[in-house]
Amino acid sequence: MGIINFKYHYFYAKFKDMTDTLLNHRSIRKYKSDPIPNPILDYILEAGTRASTTGNMQLYSIVVTTEEAVKEELSPCHFNQGMVKEAPVVLTFCADFNRFNSWCRQRKAEPGYDNFLSFFTAAIDTLLVAQNVCVAAEDAGLGICYLGTTTYMAGKIIEILDLPLDVVPITTVTLGYPDEWPELTDRLPLEAVVHREKYRAYTESDIDRLYKEKELMASYQAFIKEHDKETLAQVFTDVRYKKEDNILFSKSLLEVLSKQGFMNHP
Numbered sequence: 001m002g003i004i005n006f007k008y009h010y011f012y013a014k015f016k017d018m019t020d021t022l023l024n025h026r027s028i029r030k031y032k033s034d035p036i037p038n039p040i041l042d043y044i045l046e047a048g049t050r051a052s053t054t055g056n057m058q059l060y061s062i063v064v065t066t067e068e069a070v071k072e073e074l075s076p077c078h079f080n081q082g083m084v085k086e087a088p089v090v091l092t093f094c095a096d097f098n099r100f101n102s103w104c105r106q107r108k109a110e111p112g113y114d115n116f117l118s119f120f121t122a123a124i125d126t127l128l129v130a131q132n133v134c135v136a137a138e139d140a141g142l143g144i145c146y147l148g149t150t151t152y153m154a155g156k157i158i159e160i161l162d163l164p165l166d167v168v169p170i171t172t173v174t175l176g177y178p179d180e181w182p183e184l185t186d187r188l189p190l191e192a193v194v195h196r197e198k199y200r201a202y203t204e205s206d207i208d209r210l211y212k213e214k215e216l217m218a219s220y221q222a223f224i225k226e227h228d229k230e231t232l233a234q235v236f237t238d239v240r241y242k243k244e245d246n247i248l249f250s251k252s253l254l255e256v257l258s259k260q261g262f263m264n265h266p
């Protein structure tokens, strides 16, 4: 095999490995008690931090929790979801301008990052690094689960983890060796989420067609019945992600952003 062919095959083999990892993603909510060896955890974190980052500023910090006592404190912030205490590692990914601002001030540069845009920029960096860590972890045979409760309970998490000014927790990931291998969850067909050249507005019949398979799935039918609802959409709007909760948690998140120094503008 010539060198070009070899390179092509090598590239293809690596590409296949990587997409295999991506295509096999499932959230893991049950973990073995085996600890994650430190070199493996460091390798995963190192791989994660190769993620693209705005201006190479790395506007994030990752808090690694392994101690039972800290997990115990964090657990109620995540509505006592079992993974927090069961997983050997809990990672809290935080948008962080604190370190960058300190560097600026120590180098005679005045930071102008006490605003919403800067928070959003740091939040983007944070989610990119989080997802890269997750993919690296799954590639290494570990299981992950994101916890969306972080943004609901950001204020309390800030207290528990001693997060300073200019730092806001964005998401949490539980990490450990899987003790379950659930079925892959469904996804909408590609045509539902991809628009060619320009956005194509969805017609009523598009919506019917694109959601049909999901709506017919036995697991979702059971879900509808369990919650005594007429449609699957109602399970989302009336049970899982309700307007009143969204308003409540929006208010508390905006207060957190103010307190952490990201809303100092008209």
Ligand SMILES: Cc1cc2nc3c(=O)[nH]c(=O)nc-3n(C[C@H](O)[C@H](O)[C@H](O)COP(=O)(O)O)c2cc1C
Pocket: 025, 026, 027, 028, 029, 081, 145, 146, 147, 148, 149, 171, 184, 185
């Ligand atoms: C930002 C975010 C927050 C999530 N929060 C939770 C959570 O609090 N609890 C949970 O069990 N799963 C959580 N998940 C996992 C989703 O439920 C899961 O990704 C989705 O149902 C698709 O399933 P899959 O990851 O197995 O493909 C979260 C996922 C994301 C991306």
